[in-house]
Amino acid sequence: MVLCGCVAVVKPVLELIQKLGPARLAAMGAVTLTLIGFFAFIIMRVSRPDMGVLFADLSMQDSAAVVRDLDTRGIRYETKGDAGQTIMAPRADLARLRMDLAGKGLPAQPGVGYEIFDKGDAFSSTNFVQNVNHLRALEGELARSIRSIGRVQAARVHLVLPERRLFERDREAPSAAIVLKLMGDLDPGQVRAVRHLAASAVEGLKPERVSIVDERGRLLADGARGTDADPGAGYEERQVALERRLRRQIEEIVAGIVGPDRARVQVSAQLDTNRIESRSETFDPESRVVRSSQTRTESSLTGNPDGQVTVGNELPGATQQDRPPAQKDSTNKNEETTNYEISRVTKTEIVEGGRIKRLSVAVAVDGAYAPGPDGKPVYAARAPAEIERITALVRSAIGFDKARGDQIEVVNLRFAEGPALPDFAEPGLIQSLLAPTKEDVMRLAELGVLALLTMVVLLAVVRPLLRRVLAGDEPPEAAALAGPEAAAAAAAVAAGGTLALAADSPAAQLMEFAKINGQIQAETVQRVVDMVRQSPSETAEVLRNWIHET
Secondary structure (H helix, E strand, O other), X not given: OHHHHHHHHHHHHHHHHHHHHXXXXXXXXXXXXXXXHHHHHHHHHXXXXXXXXXXXXXXXXXXXXXXXXXXXXXXXXXXXXXXXXXEEEEHHHHHHHXXXXXXXXXXXXXXXXXXXXXXXXXXXXXXXXXXXHHHHHHHHHHHHHHHOOXXXXXXXXXXXXXOOOOOOOOOOOOEEEEXXXXXOOOOHHHHHHHHHHHHHHOOOOOHHHEEEEEOOOOEEEOOOOOOOOOHHHHHHHHHHHHHHHHHHHHHHHHHHHHOOOOEEEEEEEEEEOOOEEEEEEEEEEEEEXXXXXXXXXXXXXXXXXXXOOOHHHHOOOOOOOOOOOOOEEEEEEEEEEEEEEEXXXXXXXXXXXXXXXXXXXXXXXXXXXXXXXXXXXXXXXXXXXXXXXXXXXXXXXHOOOOOOOOEEEEEEOOOOOOOOOOOOOXXXXXXXXHOOOHHHHHHHHHHXXXXXXXXXXXXXXXXXXXXXXXXXXXXXXXXXXXXXXXXXXXXXXXXXXXXXXXXXXXXXXXXXXXXXXXXXXXXXXXXXXXXXXXXXHHHHHHHHHHHHHO
């Protein structure tokens, strides 16, 4: 019984296959495979995740390391560019992948360091090549060291090392230029650290000869001025840095009272650019110290041995007895010299330019907002006592000096826009449709194109095919209804003759119907050919996917 049932089922199938013929079966098989491939492509395209840029402008080493890690994780990715410089990954996983890869040090961006000397033959290279390789290695090692700083994402270093020549007295000093790609801003201390790091690594390089520029073209450090520059050249930068620092301090302390983004602060600082040098010398007469003391004593005895000179003594024949006794003179002299040192104070004072001359601070504070009866925020001005307390805090924060002429103004004003109420609720379907993002628009456009292609295939390929299959079952019934006239016509055609049929005969209608089906099939094939000619790249991609899948 089972065998009879199987034969009863298989026999109609075999008869249908014989009736269709080899050509029709081949055409149906080709169309079926084409439809299967097309719908498989549609399903894969719709279910494919939205891809975004994970990394761009990578070196070949970094690209290989990132791809190897993604393969290990089993994450789908795409590469673009001749050497795979751009790597695409699912957009929903971009943030997590970047954090995980950053934890592993990828991308590393190693650059060229001293390992350049490990390649090549040192004996066959010239002195010029060795000098160039040494310069490249030194620049690469400096770039690696600078990238180790927290906020520095990438760095490039250019060194200018003048060549040493014989019998040269005045040698030009070396210089350096550094380009940084930052994640944020560097404070002046970090900029000085980068300059000293480069100067300490290069012989003869001074920090004043190092120029630093960020990726936005801002000059962080000027190395062109050198040590002989005008001392007032950097006062503008110092003034801007001072105003920024004071504004940040005031905003932090005021925001803690009135709330974030509810205060506007402006600081104007005037710096004294004059350099003052004064010298003074003071003597204290009350303070005396004996420096040296000298004492001198003299004694002298003088007398005339012949006595007093008289006329009698000068007469001839005068004797010694007639002369009076001689007189003697005795002299004593004491001299004492004392030198005193008077205390003296010599003072030299140099006041460099750049000190604060005057500060002006303007603070605008928004009022308070409270929910009203209708749920909307209602503005309320702040109390004068609160404004006074804020003013006192600002004075303390900037180091207010009345004698210097500092001025502070704190005003309570209503801002143009009220505070935005936080809304942590996820947007609903209607809100998402009313405010779509760029990614949503692109996704909807892609789905629309795929839906349009699906409708074209269904109407141009599937529908005519179904009509043809259904039409293959109608001729026996139509022949039976046509009667002997259709049978005679069929016999005549089978015998190779020609037969003129009436226009309203059933046989003529069947032949006209077959002709229409043939035209529809030819038009369908022509449409497919036109689609392939218009989009050869998409067709090749579809065929490539079919080949990979099989």
